[in-house]
C-alpha cells in the first residue's frame with residue numbers, strides 16, 4: 170500500500186517573510202501523519218525552511234548532475250544535503266522549457282541526487298499540442314524511459330504534470346488522469362519490474378487545488394500531488410493535505 174504524498178513546489182516564490190507558512194504547513198503535516206508531506210522551496214530558503222519545518226522534509230527544485238566543478242551559478246547534490254534538503258524535483262517542464270533541459274539531463278540529475286541520498290521527484294507531462302495529437306502516453310513514456318531496472322519508491326517518485334494544466338486552472342478529465350497514471354505505472358513495470366513499479370508513487374500536478382484535490386486523489390494510480398500555486402499558503406495547501414489523509 171503506497172502512502173499518499175503531497176509535495177509543494179514554490180517555484181521562484183518565497184522570501185523569509187513566508188516562513189510562517191512553512192511552519193503552519195509543517196504543523197498540518199504532523200497532524201496528518203498518515204500522509205507524507207514535503208515542500209520544495211527556492212535554494213535560498215532551504216536552510217531557514219528546514220529550521221521552520223520540524224520533521225517535514227524540505228526539498229529543492231533542481232540540482233546539477235556533476236558533483237562539483239566549474240558550473241557557475243549551479244548547486245550540487247552534496248550542497249543540497251548539507252543545507253538540509255531531503256529531496257529534489259528534476260525534469261520540471263518549466264526547466265525543460267526555460268533551460269532547454271532534456272530527459273537525459275533530468276535523468277543525470279536524478280542519479281546525482283540519488284547518489285547523495287536525496288529522494289527524487291522526476292516530472293513528466295505533455296504539451297497541449299501533444300495531447301491534441303493523442304501523443305500523451307508516448308511523450309510521457311519517453312520522458313521516463315531512462316529509469317533503471319533498480320528503480321524503487323524508496324528513492325524515486327514520478328510526477329505527471331500536463332504542461333497545459335500548470336498554472337492555468339485547467340485539468341485533464343478524471344478518466345484521462347487515471348489512464349495516464351495507469352500507463353506510467355505500466356511503463357515503470359516494463360523498466361523496473363512490476364513489484365518495484367508498485368512501490369513508486371505517481372503524483373498528479375497541474376492546477377490541483379482544495380476544490381479538485383479529493384476527486385483527483387481518489388483516482389486509481391494517483392498517489393498524491395505536486396502542487397504549485399496552491400502550496401504557497403497554508404490556507405490553500407492544508408485542505409489538500411487533509412483531502413489526501415481521507416483519500
Ligand SMILES: O=C(CO)COP(=O)(O)O
Pocket residue numbers: 178261330334335336337374375376377395396397398399
Ligand atoms: O508545476 C506545478 C508543480 O510542480 C503545478 O503548478 P500549479 O499547481 O500552480 O498548476
